Amino acid sequence: MGKAVEIRDLTKHYVLKSETVKALRGVSFDVPQGDYVAIMGPSGSGKSTLLNLLGCLDRPTSGSYMLGDENVAQMTDDDLSAVRASRIGFVFQSYNLIPQLTVVENIEVPLYYMGKLDSRAKERCCMLASMVGLGDRLDHRPTQLSGGQQQRVAIARSIVNDPEFILADEATGNLDSVTTEEILQLFERLNGEGRTIIMVTHEDEVAEHAKRVIRLRDGHIVSDERNTDRVIAKSSVEKVAPEDAESAVDRSESPAT
Amino acid sequence: MFFRTWILGIKSLLLHPMRSALTVLGIMIGVFSVIALLAIGEGVSIKAQKDIEALGAENIIVRSIEPPNDSIEFSFSAREFGITRAEMNQMKAIPTIAQVIPVRELRLQFQYTGNALAEPRLGRLVGCTPEYQGINRLEVDRGHFLTHPEKQATVCVISAELAKYFFPYEDPLGKEIFVPAKKNRFSIVGVLKEKTATGAVGGSLSGQDFANDVYIPIETMRRLMGDLEEKRSAGSFERKKFELSQVTCKVKDVKDVPKTAKIIESTLRRMSTDREDYGIIVPFELLEQARSTRIMIQLIFGLVAAVSLVVGGIGIMNIMLATVTERTREIGVRRALGACRRDITRQFLIETIVLSVVGGCIGMALGVAFPISAEGSKVLADWLAPEYYERIPTYFREVVPVLVPWSFPLAFGISVVVGVVFGLYPAMRAAQMDPIEALRHE
Numbered sequence: 281m282g283k284a285v286e287i288r289d290l291t292k293h294y295v296l297k298s299e300t301v302k303a304l305r306g307v308s309f310d311v312p313q314g315d316y317v318a319i320m321g322p323s324g325s326g327k328s329t330l331l332n333l334l335g336c337l338d339r340p341t342s343g344s345y346m347l348g349d350e351n352v353a354q355m356t357d358d359d360l361s362a363v364r365a366s367r368i369g370f371v372f373q374s375y376n377l378i379p380q381l382t383v384v385e386n387i388e389v390p391l392y393y394m395g396k397l398d399s400r401a402k403e404r405c406c407m408l409a410s411m412v413g414l415g416d417r418l419d420h421r422p423t424q425l426s427g428g429q430q431q432r433v434a435i436a437r438s439i440v441n442d443p444e445f446i447l448a449d450e451a452t453g454n455l456d457s458v459t460t461e462e463i464l465q466l467f468e469r470l471n472g473e474g475r476t477i478i479m480v481t482h483e484d485e486v487a488e489h490a491k492r493v494i495r496l497r498d499g500h501i502v503s504d505e506r507n508t509d510r511v512i513a514k515s516s517v518e519k520v521a522p523e524d525a526e527s528a529v530d531r532s533e534s535p536a537t
Numbered sequence: 538m539f540f541r542t543w544i545l546g547i548k549s550l551l552l553h554p555m556r557s558a559l560t561v562l563g564i565m566i567g568v569f570s571v572i573a574l575l576a577i578g579e580g581v582s583i584k585a586q587k588d589i590e591a592l593g594a595e596n597i598i599v600r601s602i603e604p605p606n607d608s609i610e611f612s613f614s615a616r617e618f619g620i621t622r623a624e625m626n627q628m629k630a631i632p633t634i635a636q637v638i639p640v641r642e643l644r645l646q647f648q649y650t651g652n653a654l655a656e657p658r659l660g661r662l663v664g665c666t667p668e669y670q671g672i673n674r675l676e677v678d679r680g681h682f683l684t685h686p687e688k689q690a691t692v693c694v695i696s697a698e699l700a701k702y703f704f705p706y707e708d709p710l711g712k713e714i715f716v717p718a719k720k721n722r723f724s725i726v727g728v729l730k731e732k733t734a735t736g737a738v739g740g741s742l743s744g745q746d747f748a749n750d751v752y753i754p755i756e757t758m759r760r761l762m763g764d765l766e767e768k769r770s771a772g773s774f775e776r777k778k779f780e781l782s783q784v785t786c787k788v789k790d791v792k793d794v795p796k797t798a799k800i801i802e803s804t805l806r807r808m809s810t811d812r813e814d815y816g817i818i819v820p821f822e823l824l825e826q827a828r829s830t831r832i833m834i835q836l837i838f839g840l841v842a843a844v845s846l847v848v849g850g851i852g853i854m855n856i857m858l859a860t861v862t863e864r865t866r867e868i869g870v871r872r873a874l875g876a877c878r879r880d881i882t883r884q885f886l887i888e889t890i891v892l893s894v895v896g897g898c899i900g901m902a903l904g905v906a907f908p909i910s911a912e913g914s915k916v917l918a919d920w921l922a923p924e925y926y927e928r929i930p931t932y933f934r935e936v937v938p939v940l941v942p943w944s945f946p947l948a949f950g951i952s953v954v955v956g957v958v959f960g961l962y963p964a965m966r967a968a969q970m971d972p973i974e975a976l977r978h979e
């Protein structure tokens with residue numbers, strides 16, 4: 281498989297009034313397509329900073345970042361927006377659904393910014409909603425959903441634009457172990473479909489599911505290893521196909537935070 | 538897609554219905570006041586124009602002005618002033634003038650001896666010719682107005698108000714009005730319909746109140762009363778002499794009015810003494826003035842109202858700034874999901890436009906209803922507190938707001954512009970946010 285991401289000597293400095301915070305001090309690695317990477321490290325080690333750079337939300341202070349064969353470091357703000365809209369899917373720790381929109385409408389948002397909000401969009405969003413087990417909650421508002429359910433909507437939203445990458449910053453940080461397991465099942469399934477997943481996590485139990493673990497400390501990579509004893513999330517997600525509406529209903533009623 | 542953006546804007550606004558409603562209220566009041574104030578202004582100028590038109594564009598009015606009584610010394614000689622009959626004849630000789638109509642007015646007490654309950658009433662004794670009816674648009678209720686055969690007769694025509702006052706249960710026709718000061722009696726040949734007072738026109742013609750008028754033939758007045766007026770009051774004795782109060786010159790062709798006015802002016806200046814004891818009113822010219830005054834009124838009222846729209850706009854800006862701060866997280870999420878700066882600007886701008894357009898539409902709807910509600914509130918005021926309502930000058934009571942058609946697109950346009958102008962800053966501020974910072978916002 282080809283390289284999806286290639287970063288070299290990436291640095292990120294935050295210039296504050298009194299000092300310069302060196303959040304990343306030269307990070308280099310490649311991510312092949314279809315990889316499943318967990319980024320770990322103590323608090324303040326630069327995990328989120330790195331993920332934001334990978335997600336084109338920010339530009340590095342120095343170093344190069346090749347996304348496919350495009351150099352992100354040289355892109356304009358609008359170009360970055362376009363890359364985010366079409367190639368990247370985000371999953372956040374705090375779900376970040378838009379409160380005034382329903383489940384389906386939330387899933388639609390990236391399509392809107394991609395300019396692909398056509399007649400088939402709604403259908404696709406409904407399908408995704410049932411894939412993540414919320415086929416019967418299409419018109420609910422985020423506040424009417426549990427944390428786990430909201431995160432599943434967020435995952436559906438992150439893949440609606442058929443992105444190459446899914447970037448997750450502590451996506452399971454607010455969830456209990458059962459729900460975490462469910463989210464990880466979803467990730468595994470998406471990875472199985474060939475999407476590259478890069479996730480930041482604190483928890484070893486979560487990182488165990490990834491194919492590869494990168495550890496950061498003080499803005500440096502301290503280790504970058506393949507996961508030898510990778511755990512596959514139990515209770516196959518494959519069961520929950522979009523056409524399998526009944527089991528989707530069952531899942532939506534499972535306990536969550 | 539376009540449609541969706543608007544729906545989204547409305548949805549976001551409905552998240553805080555109260556707040557949005559109050560913001561809309563600000564714009565609504567602004568739009569309404571533009572329309573309402575312009576309608577009042579229009580009503581005022583239409584009334585002024587009507588008053589002037591009532592004088593007749595083809596007329597030139599020459600009015601005697603009594604000079605202020607500044608002689609400290611006691612004098613037996615009568616003060617003489619005003620237009621004379623000789624001057625009137627000079628005017629009659631001007632070729633562009635078709636007709637001259639003389640009027641002589643006195644303020645006197647009237648009495649009806651047949652009604653002991655009715656106190657004497659102060660009014661205007663107007664010596665005039667039959668043409669007076671036409672130039673003042675007097676309408677006859679019963680009987681007839683003065684006629685040429687009656688020009689020497691001791692007959693009179695009275696106003697509706699006097700008829701009601703002196704003859705509540707009787708037929709006034711054939712009865713006699715007594716003028717105690719002159720010891721004359723005039724038999725009533727006609728009763729007029731009610732006529733609303735006219736406003737003051739120009740600088741020299743004060744408003745006329747026709748309510749307590751008694752009209753008699755001017756020749757009869759001259760025969761019975763002469764030109765001399767004596768007024769006795771405590772410690773003072775005043776004699777004044779004037780031949781005519783007013784001469785209305787009817788010009789053959791309206792085009793000749795300004796020219797004729799100049800001729801009249803020079804004629805009078807030549808004949809009259811050094812004193813300025815007359816005034817010339819040219820309704821035709823006043824009409825032109827009234828038209829430019831109208832533009833001034835509209836400008837001033839429009840500006841005042843526009844200020845309230847700007848206040849409404851500041852309200853919008855205030856709310857949008859709060860909204861943007863409150864929705865920082867949403868902005869960050871949208872940016873992360875691929876929104877570029879323009880998308881964010883557009884989103885918030887649409888919200889302000891929705892607010893201002895909704896406000897504008899409600900304001901316009903209220904504006905349409907304004908003349909009706911203004912009339913309604915007059916009726917209501919008259920019903921609730923007639924004594925206070927009566928004290929409002931008739932002139933104001935009679936102003937009817939007239940909607941100015943162009944005030945609608947204007948008010949609406951301003952409200953949209955205000956929405957855009959005051960919404961732009963908050964929207965740009967939203968767009969300039971750093972996505973990461975925004976995402977981190979609590």
Ligand SMILES: Nc1ncnc2c1ncn2[C@@H]1O[C@H](COP(=O)(O)OP(=O)(O)OP(=O)(O)O)[C@@H](O)[C@H]1O
Nearest residue numbers: 294296301302303322323324325326327328329330
């Ligand atoms: N906008 C900023 N301005 C200044 N300093 C920043 C900014 N963002 C991050 N930093 C600093 O950069 C360093 C790395 O931050 P980062 O958020 O990447 O850590 P993290 O590994 O995600 O930590 P956590 O596990 O707590 O989320 C920290 O020292 C932080 O204070």
Ligand SMILES: [Mg+2]
Nearest residue numbers: 327328329449
């Ligand atoms: Mg972090």
